[in-house]
Amino acid sequence: MLAIENLQLNTQGKLRHFLSIEGLNKDLLTEILDTAESFAGASEQSIKKFPLLRGKTIVNLFFENSTRTRATFELAATRLSADILSMNIATSATSKGESLLDTIRNMEAMQVDMFVVRHSLSGAAHFIAQHTAPHINVINAGDGQHEHPTQAMLDMFTIRRVKKQFAGLRVAIVGDILHSRVARSQILALNMLGVEEVRVIAPKTLLPAQVEELGVSVYYDMHVGLKNVDVIIMLRLQKERMNSTFLPSENEYFKCFGLTDEKLKIANRDAVVMHPGPINRGVEIASSVADGPQSVILQQVSNGIAVRMAVLSMTMNGNRGAE
Amino acid sequence: MLAIENLQLNTQGKLRHFLSIEGLNKDLLTEILDTAESFAGASEQSIKKFPLLRGKTIVNLFFENSTRTRATFELAATRLSADILSMNIATSATSKGESLLDTIRNMEAMQVDMFVVRHSLSGAAHFIAQHTAPHINVINAGDGQHEHPTQAMLDMFTIRRVKKQFAGLRVAIVGDILHSRVARSQILALNMLGVEEVRVIAPKTLLPAQVEELGVSVYYDMHVGLKNVDVIIMLRLQKERMNSTFLPSENEYFKCFGLTDEKLKIANRDAVVMHPGPINRGVEIASSVADGPQSVILQQVSNGIAVRMAVLSMTMNGNRGAE
Amino acid sequence: MLAIENLQLNTQGKLRHFLSIEGLNKDLLTEILDTAESFAGASEQSIKKFPLLRGKTIVNLFFENSTRTRATFELAATRLSADILSMNIATSATSKGESLLDTIRNMEAMQVDMFVVRHSLSGAAHFIAQHTAPHINVINAGDGQHEHPTQAMLDMFTIRRVKKQFAGLRVAIVGDILHSRVARSQILALNMLGVEEVRVIAPKTLLPAQVEELGVSVYYDMHVGLKNVDVIIMLRLQKERMNSTFLPSENEYFKCFGLTDEKLKIANRDAVVMHPGPINRGVEIASSVADGPQSVILQQVSNGIAVRMAVLSMTMNGNRGAE
Numbered sequence: 001m002l003a004i005e006n007l008q009l010n011t012q013g014k015l016r017h018f019l020s021i022e023g024l025n026k027d028l029l030t031e032i033l034d035t036a037e038s039f040a041g042a043s044e045q046s047i048k049k050f051p052l053l054r055g056k057t058i059v060n061l062f063f064e065n066s067t068r069t070r071a072t073f074e075l076a077a078t079r080l081s082a083d084i085l086s087m088n089i090a091t092s093a094t095s096k097g098e099s100l101l102d103t104i105r106n107m108e109a110m111q112v113d114m115f116v117v118r119h120s121l122s123g124a125a126h127f128i129a130q131h132t133a134p135h136i137n138v139i140n141a142g143d144g145q146h147e148h149p150t151q152a153m154l155d156m157f158t159i160r161r162v163k164k165q166f167a168g169l170r171v172a173i174v175g176d177i178l179h180s181r182v183a184r185s186q187i188l189a190l191n192m193l194g195v196e197e198v199r200v201i202a203p204k205t206l207l208p209a210q211v212e213e214l215g216v217s218v219y220y221d222m223h224v225g226l227k228n229v230d231v232i233i234m235l236r237l238q239k240e241r242m243n244s245t246f247l248p249s250e251n252e253y254f255k256c257f258g259l260t261d262e263k264l265k266i267a268n269r270d271a272v273v274m275h276p277g278p279i280n281r282g283v284e285i286a287s288s289v290a291d292g293p294q295s296v297i298l299q300q301v302s303n304g305i306a307v308r309m310a311v312l313s314m315t316m317n318g319n320r321g322a323e
Numbered sequence: 324m325l326a327i328e329n330l331q332l333n334t335q336g337k338l339r340h341f342l343s344i345e346g347l348n349k350d351l352l353t354e355i356l357d358t359a360e361s362f363a364g365a366s367e368q369s370i371k372k373f374p375l376l377r378g379k380t381i382v383n384l385f386f387e388n389s390t391r392t393r394a395t396f397e398l399a400a401t402r403l404s405a406d407i408l409s410m411n412i413a414t415s416a417t418s419k420g421e422s423l424l425d426t427i428r429n430m431e432a433m434q435v436d437m438f439v440v441r442h443s444l445s446g447a448a449h450f451i452a453q454h455t456a457p458h459i460n461v462i463n464a465g466d467g468q469h470e471h472p473t474q475a476m477l478d479m480f481t482i483r484r485v486k487k488q489f490a491g492l493r494v495a496i497v498g499d500i501l502h503s504r505v506a507r508s509q510i511l512a513l514n515m516l517g518v519e520e521v522r523v524i525a526p527k528t529l530l531p532a533q534v535e536e537l538g539v540s541v542y543y544d545m546h547v548g549l550k551n552v553d554v555i556i557m558l559r560l561q562k563e564r565m566n567s568t569f570l571p572s573e574n575e576y577f578k579c580f581g582l583t584d585e586k587l588k589i590a591n592r593d594a595v596v597m598h599p600g601p602i603n604r605g606v607e608i609a610s611s612v613a614d615g616p617q618s619v620i621l622q623q624v625s626n627g628i629a630v631r632m633a634v635l636s637m638t639m640n641g642n643r644g645a646e
Numbered sequence: 647m648l649a650i651e652n653l654q655l656n657t658q659g660k661l662r663h664f665l666s667i668e669g670l671n672k673d674l675l676t677e678i679l680d681t682a683e684s685f686a687g688a689s690e691q692s693i694k695k696f697p698l699l700r701g702k703t704i705v706n707l708f709f710e711n712s713t714r715t716r717a718t719f720e721l722a723a724t725r726l727s728a729d730i731l732s733m734n735i736a737t738s739a740t741s742k743g744e745s746l747l748d749t750i751r752n753m754e755a756m757q758v759d760m761f762v763v764r765h766s767l768s769g770a771a772h773f774i775a776q777h778t779a780p781h782i783n784v785i786n787a788g789d790g791q792h793e794h795p796t797q798a799m800l801d802m803f804t805i806r807r808v809k810k811q812f813a814g815l816r817v818a819i820v821g822d823i824l825h826s827r828v829a830r831s832q833i834l835a836l837n838m839l840g841v842e843e844v845r846v847i848a849p850k851t852l853l854p855a856q857v858e859e860l861g862v863s864v865y866y867d868m869h870v871g872l873k874n875v876d877v878i879i880m881l882r883l884q885k886e887r888m889n890s891t892f893l894p895s896e897n898e899y900f901k902c903f904g905l906t907d908e909k910l911k912i913a914n915r916d917a918v919v920m921h922p923g924p925i926n927r928g929v930e931i932a933s934s935v936a937d938g939p940q941s942v943i944l945q946q947v948s949n950g951i952a953v954r955m956a957v958l959s960m961t962m963n964g965n966r967g968a969e
Contacts, residue, residue, distance in 0.1 A: 074408060075408065078406045087717065277425075281425075394733065604745075624752050628756060
């Protein structure tokens with residue numbers, strides 16, 4: 001744990017890599033949210049460009065495909081005036097049998113400044129941060145079933161914009177907690193920012209062992225778990241879990257764990273509904289809820305750009321501070 | 324029809340989406356051609372950049388592959404100083420089962436300014452324009468067998484540059500009219516701009532029913548149809564129509580409907596030859612004609628950039644006017 | 647030969663295409679190295695952008711996949727402020743059956759300024775340079791088994807940075823000389839720049855017939871061939887040569903022609919080890935050597951950007967001079 005903490009922070013305690021919520025603290029998360037707020041305000045104006053990263057080269061190292069995350073990182077980098085090199089590694093160098101480390105060594109020799117890494121293996125971004133040159137920043141854009149910290153921070157940003165503060169909030173995360181790097185990062189961030197309670201609601205087969213140790217209350221029934229909650233975060237159900245030992249059927253899942261208007265009424269009247277997307281309509285969420293007045297799902301997408309701009313510029317600064 | 328017209332124009336009658344030639348009028352088409360003319364002149368100089376769309380984000384939403392059209396839109400956007408996000412949707416989000424509408428909603432939440440849409444379904448660009456946020460412009464880069472209006476306008480631009488005016492011109496479109504969105508847009512534009520006559524020359528199996536209602540004269544024989552024409556537009560023959568019920572063989576097709584030097588002599592002496600590309604040499608056109616002195620095929624490609632710059636900048640302006 | 651020479655140079659003898667080392671001369675190669683040196687120095691500073699190619703459009707025409715080469719050309723172009731259009735031709739227009747010449751004609755009609763070409767056919771870049779419009783520069787990024795001149799020049803740059811001068815140097819190139827465009831360009835450049843001796847070390851099955859005519863001494867045994875050498879260039883072994891008539895097995899190859907610490911000791915004490923990458927650890931080179939103190943493999947990658955910046959800016963200038 002300590003190693004990870006040190007890896008993410010420079011000697012003045014500033015962010016220089018952004019790898020996981022684990023190892024950070026409330027002050028740093030708040031600084032990210034405040035920085036994102038300044039970008040979000042500005043991007044509502046007509047010209048959305050900042051010269052902060054002019055002349056810097058950011059490499060998108062996507063070992064796993066992701067339209068949305070790649071697009072928002074690319075837009076965030078563009079709006080900070082950085083140059084972007086997008087590498088779809090699944091279809092390139094490593095197919096010539098090159099190791100991850102050799103790929104990294106070669107990219108860093110090209111005098112780039114930052115890696116945004118998405119990889120199907122847990123720990124890939126940490127591994128890269130441990131082994132890359134000291135002047136390079138690493139951002140985790142999702143690693144295996146470990147963490148997806150920029151997604152968690154855009155969720156925190158969305159919650160803070162709507163609810164103003166974290167103190168006193170009850171947040172329920174519903175769905176496949178077991179396989180979700182998003183849920184893991186969210187639980188860590190929510191607890192760090194001091195919400196009243198984090199609940200997970202899921203069938204037993206989709207919960208990790210000893211899940212309570214993450215700092216959550218466990219519910220198996222939405223009719224109970226949604227009572228008094230202020231924020232409901234629905235997780236995407238990976239279709240490949242279906243017809244497996246994990247789940248009986250889509251219909252059955254929707255009946256028990258899908259969010260409908262009727263179940264939404266169990267929560268507090270002003271509860272908001274979130275989802276990291278892309279949504280499966282009629283599987284984990286009813287269309288009427290996804291498109292309804294309590295949904296902030298599309299605001300999450302918008303907020304993703306401001307939060308990623310914050311993380312890109314803060315780590316680049318943190319790196320300067322450390323040199 | 325009225326709905327489409329309103330959709331493309333703002334309350335002052337200015338272009339805000341560019342979805343189809345249908346619904347526009349002679350004045351607007353002429354404004355596009357005049358605007359393109361100003362860009363075409365400037366791009367013959369050394370530095371080809373205009374700051375008109377600085378800070379704007381244009382998303383290429385290509386649900387169907389197209390090297391040439393994507394490249395010219397990308398170059399047009401770059402020369403207007405816009406930022407471009409290229410989404411090859413065939414291989415991305417929708418493969419996770421997301422609907423077209425959810426894809427659009429998510430992209431617009433990323434605070435982008437314009438969608439350039441290519442889709443295999445007729446009406447896709449209209450559908451998107453109907454459902455997207457009011458500040459976003461939509462450009463149709465080809466939808467199914469419906470329209471390909473920027474291709475038609477670059478063809479009009481090419482004709483006007485060579486022939487100076489539309490009045491009095493006889494234009495023949497030769498080939499697979501039935502499946503061609505290009506031909507549909509061309510026929511509409513030529514009639515709107517007031518040419519003397521639009522002819523279609525094709526085998527019966529490649530003509531739509533009631534084709535005369537589009538405002539064309541119908542010919543089944545090039546030796547008759549090419550008499551007195553000033554402009555010959557050859558259409559690409561999709562190889563997949565071959566060995567089908569539509570056509571006997573490539574050789575047979577070339578013999579009847581391929582443009583050779585001999586058949587070209589039937590037309591007016593100063594007739595020009597056009598083709599939207601990519602050409603099938605020896606299928607719909609002889610190499611000697613494609614590369615000959617009457618061919619303006621490569622000028623069409625050059626003109627495509629100026630015309631797309633015109634459409635991008637006019638719709639962006641039209642949007643401002645409407646707000 | 648004369649035709650090729652003329653093709654690469656303008657009437658004042660300046661570079662306007664960069665197609666092959668063959669046809670150039672010592673002065674031109676030295677000018678490339680000096681120009682690269684000025685960029686390399688500058689890129690060690692914080693902001694790495696030069697406005698030299700602002701408003702110019704460079705098209706990456708990659709008919710063959712290459713992560714590394716494409717990335718370094720893209721970075722070099724970006725750092726010169728050019729606009730880049732990346733065409734992965736393998737998956738695009740030519741799949742519609744368009745000929746290479748038609749693809750080129752169409753791209754040049756888009757008013758672009760430069761083609762960076764990679765193609766599996768020897769002579770493809772020459773062919774394009776012969777047929778393209780006079781204002782367009784062509785850079786060979788590797789053509790079949792013919793030449794890879796920017797790779798050779800980054801290798802020369804790396805050697806000069808470490809060894810200060812070429813006179814007196816003994817250079818050994820080890821591996822699959824027969825199929826290597828890299829080796830061919832290196833041999834030509836090393837001889838042009840006046841090294842003392844170029845050696846090739848390989849099994850007979852991986853040497854071209856009459857290889858001595860290229861100006862090399864031939865060795866079949868590393869224990870003999872590495873004696874007194876100052877620079878060792880290891881070539882990548884294409885795995886597809888294995889289990890063929892060319893080679894017995896990877897293990898056998900490594901035993902005979904792989905560079906180990908033990909064999910490295912045969913060379914001069916201050917010999918440097920080079921490799922064009924990506925490396926096959928344990929096939930042509932031991933990890934301890936690739937990562938060891940005598941390896942300059944990653945410096946080669948860094949130098950590739952400065953050298954490509956030099957070639958891009960010199961050809962663009964040479965073109966201006968010729969007009």
